[in-house]
Amino acid sequence: MFDNPFDPKTTLSSAGCSCGRHRSxxxxxxxxxxxxxxxxxxxxxxxxxxxxxxxxxxxxxxxxxxxxxxxxxxxxxxxxxxxxxxxxxxxxxxQTGPLEKTKLNVGFIPITCATPIITAAPMGFYEKQGLDVQVIKTAGWAVIRDKTLNKEYDAAHMLSPMPLAITMGLGSNPQPYAAPAIENINGQAITLALKHKDRRDPKDWKGFKLAVPFDYSMHNYLLRYYLAEHGIDPDTDVQIRAVPPPEMVANLRAENIDGFLGPDPMNQRAVYDGVGFIHILTKDIWEGHPCCAFAASKQFIGEMPNTYAALLRSIISATAYAHDPKNRKEIATAIAPANYLNQPETVLEQILTGTFADGLGKVVQQPNRIDFDPFPWQSFAVWIMTQMKRWGQIKGDVDYAAIASEVFLATDTAKLMAEVGMQAPKETTKTFVVMGKTFDPAEPQAYLDSFPIKKAS
Amino acid sequence: MQTSLSIRAGLLSVLLLAIFLSLWQFSTMGTGPTTDMDPEYAKLMGLTATTGKSALPGPMDVGAALWNHLRDPFYDNGPNDKGLGIQLAYSVARVLLGYLLAVAVAIPLGFLIGMSPLVSRAVDPFIQVLKPISPLAWMPLALYTIKDSAISAIFVIFICAIWPMLINTAFGVAAVRKEWINVARTLEVGTFRRAFTIILPAAAPTILTGMRISIGIAWLVIVAAEMLVGGTGIGYFVWNEWNNLSITNVIIAILVIGVVGMLFDQVLGRLTRLVTFPE
Incomplete structure (x- = not known):
């Protein structure tokens, strides 16, 4: 894009990249x-x-x-x-200014994944960009989706598969959406009821009732992946249901479910209240997996580019701040009150510092139990779509790369990361390993075909 | 005899409350440390896990927390944390708005339906189908079509509160004694005058009974609607505290919801007595 356009040797026309200005x-x-x-x-x-x-x-x-x-x-x-x-x-x-709108409403779900979005309010990252942002707690994923589609929220905290699902029109009317930043990586866990403490092998889990927060969530895909790798068919051998995070611990206590793959603080809260134990952290399923995302409609991005850039800059700065382990205790104190997560401070501190009780009598140290990294790798989106296809949420052919670059705005993020002084990756895709199996974003179909357990379609 | 009965009833109420509270207190007492725990580990755990304290709070805990709420009911710590008084004010305002809208529609409409046996029969099936629908079933539809959660909540109250009033008004109007109508007819009273001076006063007790049922329903609906939509109100308060698994605050909210609902009912009860006439 920055080659001299008046140089006869350069090529300008292309269909390859997300901004339309490059060959690839x-x-x-x-x-x-x-x-x-x-x-x-x-x-x-x-x-x-x-x-x-x-x-x-x-x-x-x-x-x-x-x-x-x-x-x-x-x-x-x-x-x-x-x-x-x-x-x-x-x-x-x-010009960066003038901001088209300074008063914004941003919705969030009260879980630790939302840390950057929430932290930016009490720590003044929004103010620094000249924005007056109200962060509003919302009851569930379907409601946050509807309120964002209704434009009551200018932008919102979503599960990273949600902007993809909304763009493709799964579970709602199709509307072009974008995820310009990932909130957190890792930070989820499989929590089981205490009575199952001797059944740690997933092969013994046939007939379990397990909960995930939403159908279009990393939690759903990771749990299904984990079960399938252990030879359990998630559609026939166990029952997986969508349960809003706050109801997970209550259901676990009432023995309505045997366990859940859920967001924190619910895992640690189950331990804290003595009803469950942490079976495995999701970082041990896929180290560095994305979880939640910061999402906005393409319309908002198009109509208010300056406001959008300022908002994204504050989120990226807050994410960088949350990434630093030194700040984690301070953040735990800042987001514990009723206005934000409304949780006991010690629970949040255990999650964010990674020194936590596992529910079976041991204190575990895992400093990167949860981490924060804004870069929306497009290969994440491709992986998510392979799983959507694997479990029958999307039918037919999928143009993986096109949708990924449409929704996961990696180049925008890279530019803004550089603006706030962070080092951004030079690529927008990478390969990664999920439970010992390498994923190559260039070969999604081959990856999909390699799984023995999937929904017949 | 009359006074002694009410004194005895009062005493019995107090006794019942005392029995209930002591049973509650007794059943929620902790059993003391259950297992030997590494102190380092115990520090990271909640009281339920370390001291065997029941997950349900005792009456003393609830009392203390209630006192805290009542001491400062109007604090405002940002969009997601407001005092109990402010939350109640939001809920009451929503209920009144939806309810008054329902009154404005149901009573004239009920009048029309009641005065015409033909219309009455024609619309009856619709009313019967729409009446038993739960507020939670309306919610997604309202959110999807109205595209505004605040208006959706009011709409849901409106649509749930309208039916008892409509049915009662129509019934009350249709059941006015034929003799009175006939007397009016003999005296050549005009339609409007007949409606306002004869039918309205005669049907008023039935109409107000319908309004009394409706306000109760509206108050039931608001908690469900606010739990779903969130933001502000007593329903949101319940949801937010549930999210924190704070049963203490949920119990307080239940108590407050009950008291406010009772007050609404009392007000309409008084109004009903005002318009009741001896026959």
């Missing part, structure tokens, strides 16, 4: 990264605008090159400037 997603990201460091912002924007204008004037690269060769690039700049005020347009693009 890879080039898009690397161009962004490279120029981020090497040249001034002003220059970057100039080139971006000029390429856009030139691309509009010459849809075919060949004719643009012929034109440039014929008249020379200096003449071309002068000629284009006559029709289009390049300088003014560049200025408009580079």
């Amino acid at each position: 997603e890879h080039e898009h990201a690397s161009a962004l990264q490279a120029t981020e460091v090497t040249s001034g912002e002003e220059k970057i924007y100039q080139n971006v605008i000029a390429s856009t204008v030139l691309r509009a004037m010459f849809p075919s690269d060949v004719s643009r090159r012929i034109f440039l060769k014929a008249v020379g690039s200096a003449t071309a700049v002068a000629a284009v400037s006559q029709f289009f005020p390049l300088a003014t347009a560049t200025e408009a693009f580079a």
